[in-house]
Amino acid sequence: MIENTNVVTSCLQVLCSRLFVRKLLLELTFLLGVECLLFVSISIIGGDNWFATESIYFYVFIFLTLFIFVVGLSRFQNTFSETDAAILLDREENLKDQIKSAYWFITNPNDSVFVSILLKNSINYCQKISPYRLVQIRWLSHFLLILLFVFSLIVAGTFNLQLSTNVSAKIFPISSDVSINTIDTDALEESNLALVEIGKKLKILEDDYLIPEDSDQLQKDLKVINDSVNMRAILARDGIEELAKALEARPEYEKIVSALRSERLDEALSMITEATGNLDYISDRTGSKGGEVGSALTDKEFLKNIDEISSDLANWSTTVSEEALEQALQSIEDAQSMLDDQEEARQQTNRMNTMAAPPDQLSPLTAARFGDQANPTEPQGSADPSGSTNMQGGTMFRQGAVARGDSDQDSDSGHVAGAASGDSEAAALEGGVTPRIKVNLELETLRINDGENDGRTDGEKSWFYSPSQNQEQSDDEFTDLARRQRYNAAEALDQQETPIRQRQIIRDYFINIHKKGEI
């Protein structure tokens, strides 16, 4: 038997290893290419913010990447055997299964005289051939391609990270639009400016008729601004809490911690200033507070400052660091500014909502969305003096209340928003005491129960319903109430401050509740 059969086996082993490496490179290059294509495709389909945990495309990308990884692994389960290498050698060199048969008879010896001939020929052949020539690996091209794909992935990934809000989205579980506004300092400044602009517009609209298109646009703008300032408020509260945690270790600052946690920031600022003895800072701060709408400090800077201050405060050993305290004061002031912005935006939103929608259609979520204490659906004792009103809405509410037969107690306690909208307009026009809705309701109820019409000129019967049990009780008050109301109506129309265009509306309002010709 031939003894140098290891020439054949070693040749086949070299071929095997080279085949494996070649396949590895090919597969890796291919999979990287597919991954790149996938990344770019999803970036195009998913938009700028797809690389965020809220985006479905992010999970699609993760799933497909894992799928590609598993497919890649599965393709390497069946590695190359020596028989595979022998088949390749036979095919490449047109040996007609010689090496394959030889390898078989090396591993499975046979006594046939022909086997020795076969092995001898195969050994001679394997000594001559070069596995490196048979299985060529294009290292350079594969390396360059892999490098190109990896580079593309890094570039595309960096670009996407810049665009996306992945980091902030992980910190604050809110919508991506909001997080974008949180990071962008310019957008914040614009929001604050826009807040002022909206306030001005609302002022104008209060004195003029509200156009629905303007209302919609203002509501949209307010929503964006609200999202932005609410985010910053959350950030501010986090910062305050962090400061409180840093201070709570020291018993002498217990009151300051309490003030911080209950958001009595002015009080906290005063106490810290007293603790440091820096009275000048109080005066400076008081002087500079008035004109600020919002701080231009970015969230990152704010958080960075808070972190630094917290670590400084926590590291107090024997002496108090004045510099740290001053920084704490500055940060608290920044936080205060952020919270003020939120309050400002909230007020504007309330004003907008009161003007734009019938009172009983206001959603309780509108104001309370970000933890607002005031619920607009809760009863309020009197109308807002600032007077954001809707006379039509108030009339509608009032008519509905009469139709339902609501009692005086109902109009005292419930649906106050409607009452305010109906009465405050007149009060503002008069410049005097705001008449209660109760008066109007009583007047209407008494008149209807007395058989008078409700101001309709078409001769149709009034559709009002009035419970009879209230009729007798209100008789005595009718004269006074009617007089007062007539006076109020005439007074309102005579006011010079009443816009000319609004006078017809006011007139119609009073016609609805009085006989025609009384005004």
Added chain:
Amino acid sequence: MSTSGEEQLEAFQEKFGQVKDEVSKVIVGNSEVITHVMTCLLAKGHVLLEGIPGVGKTKIVQTLADVLDLSFSRIQFTPDLMPGDIVGTNVVNEDEAGKKSFEFQSGPIFANMILADEINRATPKTQSALLEAMQENSVSAGGKTRTLDQPVFVLATQNPIEMEGTYPLPEAQMDRFLFKLKLDFPNASELHTIVDRTTQKTEPTASRILEKVEILKMRDVARDMPIAKPVQDYAVRLALATHPENQNCHDLVKKYVRFGVSPRGVQAVILGSKVSALLNKRSYVANEDVRSVLLPALRHRVLLNFEAEAEQLETDKILNAIIETVSDA
């Protein structure tokens, strides 16, 4: 013959080449048929020659009998031929003393080369008389089993066109033949040569080339040819691919094949491949050898269904489709 492998290879090829050349002196064309007939002889098989009348089926056998130093007998199969006419019968023989005894009168089957001419003209009963001789190389007659002298080589011929009054060979009988060879009509140049050779005063004759002992040795050499498992696996996969119940079989197989090849078919492929390897001067069997003998070895073992018969589909087409389908890796 030398014991060295290389010498055996050379001697085998030399002898084979001499026989083929000698036969080619008489037979024009049909080189592949001659090779396959010799392959059957050296693979210890039998061959069925099919072709239209006059293409030289019987002539090939007669010429081969002349070249080989073997006893030759011809049996012309007719409808009234009886098994006893083939295997022989016991006849009463009376000696000088007047004592009578049975004596076995051997039939034409007791020869090394048996030409069963137009085998499909005899009844199946008579056709079956060849079965034992072909498979076990023995004959049972008169209560005794007699072994035939080696080598036993049955060459049968049949006419595929004239089917009236014939008895198609039973499947069991067909399966006994190692190869089924088809003789095609010669082309123009071959026809000219045939005419030139056979219409002159003297016809060419073949001289005896190969002795019986040499044939037997060549048979042993062929059996000694090694075949690697991957190549054998290829032959097995090809055979399995002819079975319609195989899920991965070709569509043609599913549609037209009633039964696939028997294990005897795989044996025929491997034996034929070994001789083919020797003829191709190889010391091992390659996939190419398997493919070269696949059609003659399997074409009569694949049973087609009625639909294939109706469409006059030949098994060669199905086998070629299988060869293209089954991977040789």
